[in-house]
Amino acid sequence: MSMRTRLVAVVVVALLLSGSATAYAAWSRSAAMAATPNVRSGNFAVAVSWVTPVPTTAMWPGETRTGVARVAHTGHGRWQYLVASATGTASLSGLTVTYTTFSGGACTATAIPAGAWSAVQPNGTTVDICVHATLGAGAPSAAQGTSSGFTVVISGRNQSTS
Amino acid sequence: MRKTTKGAIAIGAGVALLLGGAGTLAYWQVGTTVDSTTGIQSGTLSIVPKVGATTAAWTWGTTTTAFDVANSRIVPGDVVTRTQVFTVTARGDHLKAEIALDLAPAVGGNAAMLAALGTPVTTITGATVTTPTTLTSAAGPTGTVLAITPNVSTAVTFDVTVKSVVTFPFGTAVDNTTIGQSFNLSGANIVVKQIAFP
Numbered sequence: 001m002s003m004r005t006r007l008v009a010v011v012v013v014a015l016l017l018s019g020s021a022t023a024y025a026a027w028s029r030s031a032a033m034a035a036t037p038n039v040r041s042g043n044f045a046v047a048v049s050w051v052t053p054v055p056t057t058a059m060w061p062g063e064t065r066t067g068v069a070r071v072a073h074t075g076h077g078r079w080q081y082l083v084a085s086a087t088g089t090a091s092l093s094g095l096t097v098t099y100t101t102f103s104g105g106a107c108t109a110t111a112i113p114a115g116a117w118s119a120v121q122p123n124g125t126t127v128d129i130c131v132h133a134t135l136g137a138g139a140p141s142a143a144q145g146t147s148s149g150f151t152v153v154i155s156g157r158n159q160s161t162s
Numbered sequence: 163m164r165k166t167t168k169g170a171i172a173i174g175a176g177v178a179l180l181l182g183g184a185g186t187l188a189y190w191q192v193g194t195t196v197d198s199t200t201g202i203q204s205g206t207l208s209i210v211p212k213v214g215a216t217t218a219a220w221t222w223g224t225t226t227t228a229f230d231v232a233n234s235r236i237v238p239g240d241v242v243t244r245t246q247v248f249t250v251t252a253r254g255d256h257l258k259a260e261i262a263l264d265l266a267p268a269v270g271g272n273a274a275m276l277a278a279l280g281t282p283v284t285t286i287t288g289a290t291v292t293t294p295t296t297l298t299s300a301a302g303p304t305g306t307v308l309a310i311t312p313n314v315s316t317a318v319t320f321d322v323t324v325k326s327v328v329t330f331p332f333g334t335a336v337d338n339t340t341i342g343q344s345f346n347l348s349g350a351n352i353v354v355k356q357i358a359f360p
Contacts, residue, residue: 026355026356026357027207027356028207028353028354028355028356029207029208029209029353029354029355030209030264030351030352030353030354031209031210031248031351031352032349032351032352033218033246033263033267033324033349033350033351033352034218034349035346035347035348035349036220036231036244036347036349037231037232037346038271038344038345038346039220039231039236039242039328039344039345039346039347040234040235040236040342040343040344041235041236041237041330041340041341041342041343042235042236042237042341042342043235043341043342044237044338044341076235076236076237077237077238077239077240157336158237158238158239159237159239159332160237160238160239160240160241160332161222161237161239161240162222162223162227
């Protein structure tokens with residue numbers, strides 16, 4: 001009787017991974033940032049009025065008459081003002097209009113240049129501006145008995161809140 | 163005398179698998195247990211709103227002065243910032259993850275405001291990390307993209323701050339159409355996802 005024998009020594013150590021077709025994704029996590037409520041824009045307005053109008057009756061050559069205009073800001077943010085050159089002065093030959101600041105209850109000598117934006121003012125403040133109307137010393141005799149109504153335009157614009 | 167010796171010398175030890183033959187032959191088998199002292203564990207990756215700061219906060223400009231969304235009002239020239247902080251936890255010896263928004267926050271609302279406001283600038287910054295953990299930053303399509311590589315066997319936890327800066331420009335011409343209007347800033351998901359290591 002013959003025997004066929006085979007001796008097979010097998011030692012196997014293996015870690016098997018499944019051979020399936022499943023795709024394994026990378027890790028990913030998320031957290032939500034919610035949409036915000038409405039952010040609102042503000043308002044802006046300036047109001048101009050005469051505290052003391054410029055008295056221009058019966059002026060004589062070389063004389064200066066002064067009035068005080070008030071500019072008041074309302075709304076949000078800071079602001080600036082601009083005093084434009086007066087218009088309508090040509091109807092009274094030799095009439096010039098200039099501006100200075102008002103402080104301590106009186107007009108100062110500090111000139112406000114026409115057509116230039118002021119320094120930034122705090123929110124909700126009021127500025128008084130002295131308006132000086134001067135009839136030139138060389139005003140002609142023909143100017144006697146005439147009158148001139150001039151116009152001063154004061155503008156405002158906003159500046160950032162801070 | 164010639165002697166013929168026939169013999170079969172079998173040298174072998176171990177495991178044998180016997181095939182063939184007309185009968186059933188038993189085989190020898192031995193086994194031993196592979197040591198399984200501890201399980202192999204996977205790491206961690208998470209992002210959640212920071213404890214105590216679960217909602218966004220608004221400030222004026224890039225300062226820490228609070229902007230009261232309900233009562234404050236912006237004007238041309240103002241800048242406001244929305245900030246929210248999240249906490250990231252990452253653990254994995256060979257983990258690398260990327261942190262970014264899935265969408266760039268955008269303004270919505272009144273048409274005049276949309277035309278006036280610039281596109282929000284959104285950035286993501288991470289807290290300082292300790293070597294060997296690394297944190298890098300780069301510009302991405304939705305804002306900043308951070309890449310974190312813990313490089314340690316313990317969990318790394320750090321905060322990331324998402325900021326969206328909205329500018330209301332001070333223009334060169336008068337435009338009062340934006341007085342008394344409003345806008346909002348859209349939400350987004352901040353996502354931390356695993357990327358190829360290293």
